[in-house]
Amino acid sequence: MSVMAAESVKGTSPLSSVGSTQFGEDIREKEFCMRKGATFINHGSYGMVPRRVKELQKRYLYVTDEHPDDWFQRKSERLWMEARDAAAAFVNSEDEDVFLVQNATTGINTILKALRLKETEAIMVTSNTYRAVQNTAHHISMGAQLHTMDICFPIKSEDEIVQQYINFLNDHPNVRIAVIDHITSISALYLPIKKIIKACRDHNVLTMIDGAHAPGQVKIDMKDIDPDFYTGNFHKWLYTPRGCALLYIKKDHQEWACPLVTSTNHSKSLSLQFFMQGTRDDCPYFCLPEALRFYNNIGGMEEITRYCSHLLDQAASKMVAEWGTAKLPVPREMEAPCMRMVKLPKLTGFAPSQTDSERLMAEIYSRWNIQSTTVCVDGDLYARLSANVYNTAADYDRFIEAIREMRETSNQTSPVVTQFGHPIREAEFSLRKGSTFLNNAARGSIPKRVREIHLKYIDEIDDHPDDWMRRKVRNMWIESRDCAARFVNADPEDVVFVQNATTAFNSILKTYPFKPGDAVMFTDNSFGALQNTCRYLSTDQKGMKAHTLEISFPIDNEDDLVEEHRKFLKDHPDIKLVVVDHITSRTALMFPVQKMVDMCKKIGVMVLVDGANAPGQVSLDMKALDPDFYSGNFHKWAFTPRGCGFLYVKKAHRHLIKPLVTSHNYQQGLTNEFFKQGYRDDTPYITLKHAIQFCKDIGGMGKVIEYNTELLQQAVDLLVSSWETHTLAIPKSMEAPCVRMIRLPLLKDYDGIAKDAVRLVDDLYAKYDIQTQAFCVQGQLYLRLSIQVYNELDDCRALISVINSLRK
Incomplete structure (x- = not known):
């Protein structure tokens, strides 16, 4: 695992060719992890991660644990930028205009909360806007105004909806920004955003495109549609791990736009501000290039949407015939390629309400192990069908049968190693062999068994x-x-x-x-x-x-x-x-x-x-x-x-x-x-x-702190004696149990300035595979020594030997 993971960090390549795998049961069995016997026709909610992408995610997580500081300080930024560049290329944008965020909700929050609307200005949403986004707009509008445009059905043409936007903006001249769905969540309505963006620009209105469902389902070309802002999820239709989305910000707005979390890179470029926001798991972003390769290797947008659209057309026709209902009345060009809306028949005990639609969804799952989405639109209950490459006609036949029945009836683990020091490091942690790790205070270390449970949850x-x-x-x-x-x-x-x-x-x-x-x-x-x-x-x-x-x-x-x-x-x-x-x-x-x-x-x-x-x-x-x-x-x-x-x-x-x-x-x-x-x-x-x-x-927090404190004091005594220096001058009561500051001796090539502290840390790692931390305090270099249960005094002796070789 370690070798594979290390190779993947150097330059990710496809794990294996998809080859001649066929869409339907073949690709579901070979490439996805769905529970056997389950029927899954709701890809649109949370997506699905292919095995090969999930394996890459696991490998990244293992590499993180092999040397956390190496990962966060040296590898992460490059992987982030590679993923960002892949995202930008996918949507035909300049690299510096695209940023990675956890999800479309975060993307929209980022822009609306940085915009600083005046009391006289307004946000525009629609009745089909995603509920979380409506909540965001409502929250922001407490200092401004909120206007909601009703979208009603039937819709006869794209131009009809565009004209509705024009009329609404004419009637509400104080709209500053319009939140526009590319594909609506509640109704799977594919909006003509290029035409709507033009209408908004003609009215001097900013456009925030909510493309949560769009990447992978429809073509996105930022240079062509030219929105002010665009956010979209990669974890729905592009097969990344969940928590991977893009936020596009037009250059005109990058001076005032900023991430929700202000952190270390506040004064640096906008790209770096979005990259570094405290310690977190960015692996979903890093898997994006591999997910895009998988997407393209199985046929790309043309093949995927052709298969899904044909499958859904057949399924929708069967449902309409079986139930005597109809699809949502919208023109063909406004149907999302991989989603359809079909009106449900009347079901005893389920009223056309959002509450009952959620209750119906839960009952279909619990009784038939079918995951679907049911929603209330315009006073009727609809099934929102999704299709992806692992679906077959049989999946939708099972859903039809479930509705027919409703109408008719209206872990063992190995013992934990408790010997602190290198025995517990070897048995319970994933730190790279041969490395010296004395910097737990930066980003911690995760026991193998805890990581395995984490991966099981994933x-x-x-x-x-x-x-x-x-x-x-x-x-x-x-x-x-x-x-x-x-x-x-x-x-x-x-x-x-x-x-x-x-x-x-x-x-x-x-x-x-x-x-x-x-x-x-x-x-x-x-x-x-x-x-x-x-x-x-x-x-x-x-x-x-x-x-x-x-x-x-x-x-x-x-x-x-x-x-x-x-x-x-x-x-x-x-x-x-x-x-x-x-x-x-x-x-x-x-x-x-x-x-x-x-x-x-x-x-x-x-x-x-x-x-x-x-x-x-x-x-x-x-x-x-x-x-x-x-x-x-x-x-x-x-x-x-x-x-x-x-x-x-x-x-x-x-x-x-x-x-x-x-x-x-x-x-x-x-x-x-x-x-x-x-x-x-x-x-x-x-x-x-x-x-x-x-x-x-392993003995409880008391035992852990006791070991760390005792070992830390031994290490401090050893370092101070060898270097003839001292610890930071603070009272004993203000010393942290597991971390201590020790003044470094005078070094040949490193002065008492901040940039030399950084350079020393990098050199200790690059030349000697020692990870610790150094800071400049009042014109002097200090080592920040961290001790955790996997450390021994020999780790500190290795550090002493190297520092002594660097002394004047």
Whole structure:
């Protein structure tokens, strides 16, 4: 596996030729992972991932674990850009105008939330706009206006719908941006977007094209259609893992457009801003080139849509004849190639409503193991049929039979290795043989058995995507969320999952109703992405201010630091929120957070604790600590897959905080809004309980911290003695349990500046296969040493030997 994975990272190539595989049962059996006996005629909801693409995804995930820093620091950006370029080529766009996002919902949220509409301006949607997008528009329109154009059936021609847009825009001259479906979700209506875009441009209206269903189903040529913005999913019809979509932004708008999450690359190019948004799993994007190869190798758009369209025409004709109904009355050119709408007959107990359409869908699945989609359109229940290359006529015959019946009846695992050091590294982790890894604090390490469970969940999605998305994932998400809440001793309703601490603090800072003139305070030791987010708010949004408290070393005792904060707050009465690091990333400084929270309460200032490095390194108790907000990662020290963080929100603020992506569950409470944010891969969250169980199996968090702390102190003593230096001058009470800052000796080719710290880290890896971290602190180079259960003192001896060879 390791060799194959390494090869795939160097230059992905097709795993094997599709060859003479035939569409239908042959390709389903050979290339897809669907549950045997299940009937799946709902590709349009969540797509389906071919085995070869899924295998590549797994190989990327394994490579990530072989050397996390190598992956994130050296390989990921190139793979990202290759995927971005492949996406741009597929839609005939300039590379720099295309960005990768998780899903179309995120794409639309990105643009609408950056647009900054005035109170006199409006967003335009239609009655067929996707519900999550309607929610987003409604949310944005609280500071502007929202206009909805009704789409009614029958529709006689494309020109009729274009004229309807023209008439609507004439009647609503304040529309600033129109959200236009390429293919509607609820009615599978293929809109003439090029003509509609022209009509909007004639009215000086921006166009945001929601192409969630379009890539792979219809040709997309950005240079031809020339929208202002376009977003579309690759995980529906182009066979990528879920959570892979594009966002096209016309050059005219790239100066003000920005990703939802502000992070490390805030001041860099827009492409890099979308690339780096905290630690997360970007493998779905990296699989895009292979998914496109699969798509083209089996025939490409022409062959796929010809097969699917013919299959659906036959199925729809059978249904109309059997049920005595009709297809949705739209012209042929407005039918999506791989989707059809057929009116259902009257079924006892099911009224023409959205609620009953969902109940009917669930009953068809539970009784006949058929996954379909039923929707309510214009006061009637319809079957929304999808077809892909693995479908056959028999799939639709089974659905016909199910409706006919309704009318007539109206795991064993190996023992966990608990010997810490290299034995547990060899048995339980995937770190590359021969490498020295002393940087767990950056992105963590995932045990093999936890990763295997994670991959099983990924496989289970494709066993039956609709079953997973509609029936399983929410309960599993809630169960794991409750486990997370217990881990940090919080009420479950106060805790939600997010990808990482960066996303969490972005959610707080960007959605809390701050007023113009309010200020946020942080320190010069705060994480760079957080500082960028605060500066973004102060320069680009809300008219806020950002105040920075500079921390100098040595620090004699923790009370001095608390007093510095108190004085700074007294001198800056405009501060509304203080950001307190639990453990700083750059200096491994553990703040006295309880004292800080208590002090801020007395002054009447809110507190956001950035605990990115805390969960699994220190015990957390939200009920005792009682912050206003707390953000943390589980993927650093708590053994989860990457992209698993949490956000704690105090009850008093629950109704004020929103996710960055507005989706289906808008205004349905903190839990529901953060749970549902478009189609994405939630398996890192669901795997949390297994990661926590792994920690228990190896002796519990207490044993882990005890080992790490003891080994770290031995390592520090060894390094300080060998280099004749010292640790960062802070009191013992402010030293993090598993991370320490040690001053490096004078080195021949590296001075005490930030760029030389980066160069040293790169050279240690490239020349000696040692991964650690170095920073410049007050004009001196310091090593940030991390210790985890797989480390031994010999790892540090290898580091000492190399550093000594570089000394002056």
